[in-house]
Amino acid sequence: MRTMRSWFRETTGGLPATFWYLWSGTLINRLGSFVLVFLAIYLTQERGFSASQAGLVIGLWGVGGAVGTTAGGTLADRWGRRPTLLTAHLGAAAMMLGLGLARDIWAVALGALLLGMFAEAARPAFGAMMIDVVPVQDRLRAFSLNYWAINLGFACAAILAGFAAQANYLLLFVVDAGTMVITALIIFTRVPETRHTREAKGLTAAAAAPRGALRTILSDRIYLGFVALNLLAALVYLQHISMLPIAMGDDGLSPATYGSVIALNGVLIVVGQLFVPRLIRGRSRSHVLALAAVAMGAGFGLTAFAGTVWLYGLTVLIWTIGEMLNSPSNSTLIAELSPADLRGRYQGVFSLSWQIAGASAPILGGLVREHIGNAALWLGCAAIGVVTAVAHLVSGPARERRADALRRAGDAMAPVGSARPSVPQPVEATAA
Known part of the structure; x- marks a missing residue:
């Protein structure tokens, strides 16, 4: 019992109150994140759209998300984190209700586009605010706790939404909009503005925007190759939102069944996060990423042969293992492949791969x-997984050499005798 209390204090202790208000908003928002999980089922079964029309609508959600991510990041820096978050959440709540009431294909498509724009505009402002309020030494566990809240909320929402959909599909949109409004109220009443102006920091505009930043990123073939591999993995992974519910519906399985099956993903991540980082510590990152790609490809590939609840559950289990292996290795590589003065822009390029x-x-x-x-769809996902795995094995050594070079450059620039934050050591053999 004492060990459990000690672990709990080490995991949650010492974090500022503002973080916990943001964490609570994340959990509440995710507990009501019904619509995206069931949008494909809603469009095909309730609205009578074809699979390609449903895919187009969900794709427009992603297009809006790409615009929203870009605009939200700019507004968070220029306008402020708090007003950006409030506008994004309240706008998304209004668009959510509009999407639920829309009937014609053009209205549904426009609603999805605007909803994606408002909903995703909150992400960069939220991340910036987290960095603003959490000390450097506590950020890893803070973001881990937030990721845990996201997956716990997602697992619960997937189950609850399945039953809500059987009662009334409009209820999904109303509850989802309601949780966005509650999150906005938490931010409005409890969360102060955290943005610091450039003048307060003593920074100039030139320091904040290094010349040739875009040219540097576009010429970084190693990093862009890494981003391209993440794009391939994301194309496979995101089929669980769009095509998987349609496939399960074709097999006569109810929305509630889909919700229960997909909830396995969140439950497994919540539990597995306690063990996976320790299991992959000290292992070759390219090997871990290759294994993750194979597991994700195999899980989605086996969906071609699924037709019962337990077989679909098995496929979710397999590709979730791949997701858990992929996430921590990706996070460390993004940080180590990003030059210090361009870190935000490098992170933005990586995030854009998910929006694409x-x-x-x-x-x-x-x-x-x-x-x-x-x-053909699911076997194609398996093929993409194999191609991605081979590419990780081939490109891994070059990535590690680049990370090592950036690490040495950072060491050389540090003043003699100055205290520097510890940098994670490479876990990949950097053989020539």
């Missing part, structure tokens, strides 16, 4: 499924 996948995965999945067949 969010826009294209449902459209491509719907077209493949409708014109080639369900089996």
Whole structure:
């Protein structure tokens, strides 16, 4: 019991109150995140859209998300974190209700586009605020706790939404909008503005925006190759939101069943997060990422042969293992491949790969499924997983050499005798 209390204090202790208000908002928001999980089922079963039309609508959500992420990051720095978060959440709540009431395809498509824009605009402001209020030494566990809240909320929402959908689909949109409003109220009443002006920091505009930043990123083939591999993995992974519910519906399984099956993903991550980092510590990152790609490809590939609840559950278990292996290795690589003065822009480019996948995965999945067949879609996902795994093995050593070079450059620039934050040591053999 004493060991458990000690672990709990080490995990949660010492974090500022503002963080916990943000954490609470995340959990509440995710507990009501019904619509995206069931949007494909709603569009095909309730609205009568085809799989390709449903994919187009979900893809427009991703297009709006790409715009929102870019605009939200700019507004968070220029306007402030708090007003950006409030505008994004209240705007998303209004768009959520509008999408639930829309009937024509053009109205549904426009609603999805605007909803994606408002909902995703909150992400960069939220991340910036977390960094603002949490000390450097506590950020790893703070973001881990937030990730835990996201997956706990997602697991509960997937189950609850399945039953809510059987009662009334409009209820999904109303509850989702309500949780956004509650989150906005928490921010309005409890969360202060955390942005510091450049003048307060003594920074100039030139220091905040290094010249040639875009040229540097576009010429960084090693990093762009890493981003491209993440895009491939995301194209496979995001099929669980768009095409998986449609496939399960074709097999006669109810929305509640889909909710229970997909909830396994969140439950497994909540539990597995306690063990996976320790299991992969000291292992080759390229090998871990390759294994993750194979596991995700295999899990989605086996969906071609699934037709019962337990088989679908098994496929979710397999690709979730891949997701858990992929996430921590990705996080450390992003940090180590980003030059210190361009770290925010490098993070933005990586995030954009998810938005591109969010826009294209449902459209491509719907077209493949409708014109080639369900089996072709899932076996294609398996093939992409194998290609991604091979690419990670081939490109891994070059990535580690680049990370090591950036680490040495950072050491050389540090003043003699100055205290520097510890830098994670490479876990990949950097053989020539």
